[in-house]
Amino acid sequence: xxxxxxxxxxxxxxxxxxxxxxxxxxxxxxxxxxxxxxxxxxxxxxxxxxxxxxxxxxxxxxxxxxxxxxxxxxxxxxxxxxxxxxxxxxxxxxxxxxxxxxxxxxxxxxxxxxxxxxxxxxxxxxxxxxxxxxxxxxxxxxxxxxxxxxxxxxxxxxxxxxxxxxxxxxxxxxxxxxxxxxxxxxxxxxxxxxxxxxxxxxxxxxxxxxxxxxxxxxxxxxxxxxxxxxxxxxxxxxxxxxxxxxxxxxx
Numbered sequence: 001x002x003x004x005x006x007x008x009x010x011x012x013x014x015x016x017x018x019x020x021x022x023x024x025x026x027x028x029x030x031x032x033x034x035x036x037x038x039x040x041x042x043x044x045x046x047x048x049x050x051x052x053x054x055x056x057x058x059x060x061x062x063x064x065x066x067x068x069x070x071x072x073x074x075x076x077x078x079x080x081x082x083x084x085x086x087x088x089x090x091x092x093x094x095x096x097x098x099x100x101x102x103x104x105x106x107x108x109x110x111x112x113x114x115x116x117x118x119x120x121x122x123x124x125x126x127x128x129x130x131x132x133x134x135x136x137x138x139x140x141x142x143x144x145x146x147x148x149x150x151x152x153x154x155x156x157x158x159x160x161x162x163x164x165x166x167x168x169x170x171x172x173x174x175x176x177x178x179x180x181x182x183x184x185x186x187x188x189x190x191x192x193x194x195x196x197x198x199x200x201x202x203x204x205x206x207x208x209x210x211x212x213x214x215x216x217x218x219x220x221x222x223x224x225x226x227x228x229x230x231x232x233x234x235x236x237x238x239x240x241x242x243x244x245x246x247x248x249x250x251x
Contacts, residue, residue, distance in 0.1 A: 053094065054084075054090060059082060060095075060098060063095070066081055067101050071211075072106075076088065078091060116194065116197070127250075136247040138164040138165070138166055138191070139165050140201050140203040141173075142167070142201060142203045162189050164189050165188055165191065166190075166203075169195050202246045
């Protein structure tokens with residue numbers, strides 16, 4: 001910690017590297033400053049003051065590459081890839097301390113009850129006679145911000161009387177600002193969407209395509225993430241046949 005403090009790393013960065021609290025870092029930083037003021041010289045006599053890692057660098061990098069290609073893989077399956085007698089917790093520690101990979105518990109999704117099933121069936125019956133051409137002229141949204149610029153929604157469909165919008169029941173879609181925006185753009189018609197039905201919104205397939213093509217190589221850096229997402233979105237223009245197939249899968 002002393003040498004990290006000398007490198008002018010922030011308390012947050014040091015705490016993350018050493019897996020301790022920022023309060024601990026601050027306390028030690030105060031001690032180091034006091035030692036320096038009192039002229040106490042500290043020599044680093046350590047050559048290797050800990051046991052070697054159980055997992056070598058090459059094996060760990062192979063695991064990281066596998067996780068990048070399969071972001072939802074579980075620890076027990078990684079152990080099978082490792083071919084080494086290592087406990088699950090040991091592997092978690094190695095991934096946490098030596099890589100940017102973070103172990104997370106999967107989100108628990110709410111179960112669909114009878115009312116949700118009925119709403120989904122009603123949605124299917126209501127639009128079962130829609131043609132693929134109608135679905136091609138429908139915009140599927142998932143927390144997307146519309147633009148009224150020259151590249152906006154209405155300008156993309158200049159000859160259509162109505163433009164249909166499919167979006168989930170998130171609170172942001174029902175906010176006053178959004179409602180007023182729709183009132184100011186009467187050509188846009190929102191289709192009634194059943195609750196807890198993200199699988200009925202084909203925009204999820206598009207996000208999945210973006211992750212497979214581009215986002216799988218992204219690291220935990222905000223600037224890099226922004227650039228990768230932006231380029232992945234632009235790259236979708238090269239997959240127009242994929243969008244046609246998605247629209248044709250709706251009827």
